[in-house]
Amino acid sequence: MQPTILPRTSAGHIPGEAGVWVLILGDIFAFSAFFAVFLLHRAQDVALFSASQAALDRRFGLLNTALLLTSSLFVACAVIAARAGAPRRSAQLLILALSCGCGFIVSKAFEWGAKIAAGITLNTNEFYSFYYMFTGIHLLHVLVGMGVLIYLLTRSRRGDPGASYVAAMEGGGAFWHMVDLIWVVLFALFYLLR
Amino acid sequence: MNYRAQLACAWIGLASTVLLFVAMWPLMHFLPPLDPALPTATVAAIYRTNGTGIIVGGLFLLAATSALMPFFSAVAMQLTRMERPSKLWTYTFLTSAVLGFVPLLIAEMLFSTAAYRPERPDEIIQVLNDFGFIMFVGPALPGTVQILASAIPVLADRNTDPIFPRWVGYANIWAAILVTPGCMVTLFKRGPFAWNGAISFWVAAIAFGIWVSINFWATRRAVLREMRSA
Numbered sequence: 001m002q003p004t005i006l007p008r009t010s011a012g013h014i015p016g017e018a019g020v021w022v023l024i025l026g027d028i029f030a031f032s033a034f035f036a037v038f039l040l041h042r043a044q045d046v047a048l049f050s051a052s053q054a055a056l057d058r059r060f061g062l063l064n065t066a067l068l069l070t071s072s073l074f075v076a077c078a079v080i081a082a083r084a085g086a087p088r089r090s091a092q093l094l095i096l097a098l099s100c101g102c103g104f105i106v107s108k109a110f111e112w113g114a115k116i117a118a119g120i121t122l123n124t125n126e127f128y129s130f131y132y133m134f135t136g137i138h139l140l141h142v143l144v145g146m147g148v149l150i151y152l153l154t155r156s157r158r159g160d161p162g163a164s165y166v167a168a169m170e171g172g173g174a175f176w177h178m179v180d181l182i183w184v185v186l187f188a189l190f191y192l193l194r
Numbered sequence: 195m196n197y198r199a200q201l202a203c204a205w206i207g208l209a210s211t212v213l214l215f216v217a218m219w220p221l222m223h224f225l226p227p228l229d230p231a232l233p234t235a236t237v238a239a240i241y242r243t244n245g246t247g248i249i250v251g252g253l254f255l256l257a258a259t260s261a262l263m264p265f266f267s268a269v270a271m272q273l274t275r276m277e278r279p280s281k282l283w284t285y286t287f288l289t290s291a292v293l294g295f296v297p298l299l300i301a302e303m304l305f306s307t308a309a310y311r312p313e314r315p316d317e318i319i320q321v322l323n324d325f326g327f328i329m330f331v332g333p334a335l336p337g338t339v340q341i342l343a344s345a346i347p348v349l350a351d352r353n354t355d356p357i358f359p360r361w362v363g364y365a366n367i368w369a370a371i372l373v374t375p376g377c378m379v380t381l382f383k384r385g386p387f388a389w390n391g392a393i394s395f396w397v398a399a400i401a402f403g404i405w406v407s408i409n410f411w412a413t414r415r416a417v418l419r420e421m422r423s424a
Contacts, residue, residue: 019359041386133393
């Protein structure tokens with residue numbers, strides 16, 4: 001019997017544009033290198049890293065994870081709405097996603113503030129150098145990502161969002177998901193790793 | 195148009211990046227950079243034993259950074275073609291290039307000053323060494339601005355046949371992000387964010403190398419295409 005060859009239903013679709021994936025994958029690659037550096041340093045002094053990790057407040061980590069995952073969901077829904085030709089709905093969803101992003105920044109400020117008030121700063125030990133620097137670099141990505149979301153919001157509100165609107169939504173959305181993904185790994189490494 | 199001169203300037207950029215490496219590695223022995231946590235006496239001993247290497251390597255460093263300027267101008271020529279008639283990002287690109295590379299010349303002179311009178315007390319040699327490396331790695335932010343200024347026009351290019359492929363714009367944003375952590379070196383004496391660190395030095399140096407290579411390729415390609423259509 002001849003195997004049935006199914007015709008390809010789709011020619012393959014790259015969300016956004018091909019180029020934006022150079023940035024997204026490049027950034028993921030760079031963060032992977034950062035995490036490898038962290039794990040190498042951790043392996044040299046597991047006791048210190050574990051003891052310092054125990055002093056982190058996991059509730060903040062969990063809250064931040066929930067905020068970013070929720071915002072990612074809103075962004076994904078906004079992209080679906082944009083594809084369906086409902087930019088007004090996209091705009092509403094983007095505002096919700098941006099609110100979650102603001103919540104993330106506020107929660108980060110409280111978390112860092114509590115640590116600094118407790119006398120734990122950048123050079124307290126190696127673990128905290130990593131903690132402040134990596135979460136700081138990630139926070140910078142959150143700010144850049146929120147800038148992208150604000151751009152998408154203004155475009156969604158325009159009467160005519162333009163021909164490249166859906167691609168821009170997909171590309172910007174993919175960047176936001178990457179920021180989320182990196183946080184999930186940071187959360188696992190800094191708060192949960194045993 | 196002076197296409198051949200532009201091509202030559204593009205090649206000079208690639209050559210000076212190699213020259214930068216030759217200066218740092220076999221001559222100055224600064225690859226990897228000296229550990230900021232080294233004892234004062236050890237730092238002084240390094241300048242006393244490899245004084246000539248550091249001074250000659252410094253001259254190579256001077257030559258390499260100077261020769262990067264024609265390369266930046268060749269890239270800037272393409273940036274203006276993208277953003278015509280405005281020159282906003284071209285100006286930002288060129289002025290930040292100067293702001294970012296002047297500290298490298300000063301760093302070179304600080305290293306040479308340390309090696310110039312090896313009979314000086316250890317502490318003074320260490321101060322010059324600290325100042326040199328902080329000058330060398332620390333002023334990363336003009337570099338971030340410069341590289342970002344090479345990304346924005348690529349993504350905003352409205353030519354029907356874009357001058358640089360769009361992915362180059364995204365790759366440039368990526369490089370701009372990765373050269374940034376160098377600005378934190380004064381906060382650390384050890385670890386990945388110190389001036390010899392995996393992230394502030396190596397990641398930044400590799401990202402800069404990749405940025406030069408990609409933009410060399412894109413500039414050369416754009417000049418050749420312009421030449422053919424002229």
